[in-house]
Amino acid sequence: MIIVMKSRAPQNQAAHVIQELEEKGLKPVPLYGVERTVIAVIGEERDLNIGHLESLKGVEKVMRVVKPYKLVSKEVKSEPTIIEVNGVRIGAKDELTIMAGPCAVESQELMDEVASKLSAMGVKIMRGGAFKPRTGPYSFQGLGKEGLEILRNSADKHGMAIITEILDVRDVEIVEQKADIFQVGARNMQNFELLKELGGTSKPVLLKRGLSATIEEMLMAAEYILSHGNPEVMLCERGIRTFEKETRNTLALATVPLVHELTHLPIIVDPSHATGKKSLIEPMTKAAIACGTDGVIIEVHANPEVAMSDAQQQMRPEEFSQLLENIKPIADAVGKSF
Numbered sequence: 001m002i003i004v005m006k007s008r009a010p011q012n013q014a015a016h017v018i019q020e021l022e023e024k025g026l027k028p029v030p031l032y033g034v035e036r037t038v039i040a041v042i043g044e045e046r047d048l049n050i051g052h053l054e055s056l057k058g059v060e061k062v063m064r065v066v067k068p069y070k071l072v073s074k075e076v077k078s079e080p081t082i083i084e085v086n087g088v089r090i091g092a093k094d095e096l097t098i099m100a101g102p103c104a105v106e107s108q109e110l111m112d113e114v115a116s117k118l119s120a121m122g123v124k125i126m127r128g129g130a131f132k133p134r135t136g137p138y139s140f141q142g143l144g145k146e147g148l149e150i151l152r153n154s155a156d157k158h159g160m161a162i163i164t165e166i167l168d169v170r171d172v173e174i175v176e177q178k179a180d181i182f183q184v185g186a187r188n189m190q191n192f193e194l195l196k197e198l199g200g201t202s203k204p205v206l207l208k209r210g211l212s213a214t215i216e217e218m219l220m221a222a223e224y225i226l227s228h229g230n231p232e233v234m235l236c237e238r239g240i241r242t243f244e245k246e247t248r249n250t251l252a253l254a255t256v257p258l259v260h261e262l263t264h265l266p267i268i269v270d271p272s273h274a275t276g277k278k279s280l281i282e283p284m285t286k287a288a289i290a291c292g293t294d295g296v297i298i299e300v301h302a303n304p305e306v307a308m309s310d311a312q313q314q315m316r317p318e319e320f321s322q323l324l325e326n327i328k329p330i331a332d333a334v335g336k337s338f
């Protein structure tokens, strides 16, 4: 059930509704929007008296939500969620968010070089995996906590923010301290304990679509984070597993406009993991922008040939710089700048 407060209803009216719900043993989760506050109700709501709730001061309407997700849905919040990170407004209609950096944090030298080159191109958010979810246990697993330090260090030298993957609930605290955005990888999209833990943090989360997850399952995963108190979630389409073997995954671009129809959360496209092929990254980035993506996250490595992971899909800084030039006309055409 969703309780929609009147436009600009004072906070104490929402607080009163919340208190009543708590007294009935339910868990109300308020979502404070610019226009209005919306309260999602978690728990056994069968015995709730809708008429009574609707009569409370400041309540505009009480809705039973048919969809299995509530807080992420457009029904609950019609205006888009905008997440501010390092001056970038992720999800703003007129902005295209660019995140770039190597697949994995390999060394301070690598991160310094990439940070310096990317920041010169105007990129404000750098990616880099310190904890790597590798398919095989004998592949490079990332530098872990040392990698986080390296990433923070390089980013700070150039005024950049960082996004990095979180694999384990035990690392949430340290990653929250060091990073600006948590990345939940495809393999962890339904790690519900991790999602709940991230719901209790103060940093935004980029939630990647699972390898074989439906869009509804992705939205339900996002719902876990919001319902545990963190409204700053962006979704990420990174391709899904199909019968096609020429590309690493199949980039499901319809996700972008569909997610915009269904939710207020921003959506980011990852053409690197979606295709696994350097030559496909620019055309897929252009297509993603054309269908309304809020941003892209792209792998860039100073020397891809010797990269310790995902060598075939990482772009050189010069190639990436050219990509940024080439996508400008498409971004212009849809009214976005970066």
Ligand code: PEP
Pocket (backbone or CB within 6 Å): 103, 129, 133, 165, 184, 185, 186, 187, 208, 238, 270, 273
């Ligand atoms: C990554 O971005 O580093 C990554 C492992 O991607 P995914 O979770 O989409 O496979």
Ligand code: MN
Pocket (backbone or CB within 6 Å): 103, 104, 273, 299, 309, 310
């Ligand atoms: Mn990678």
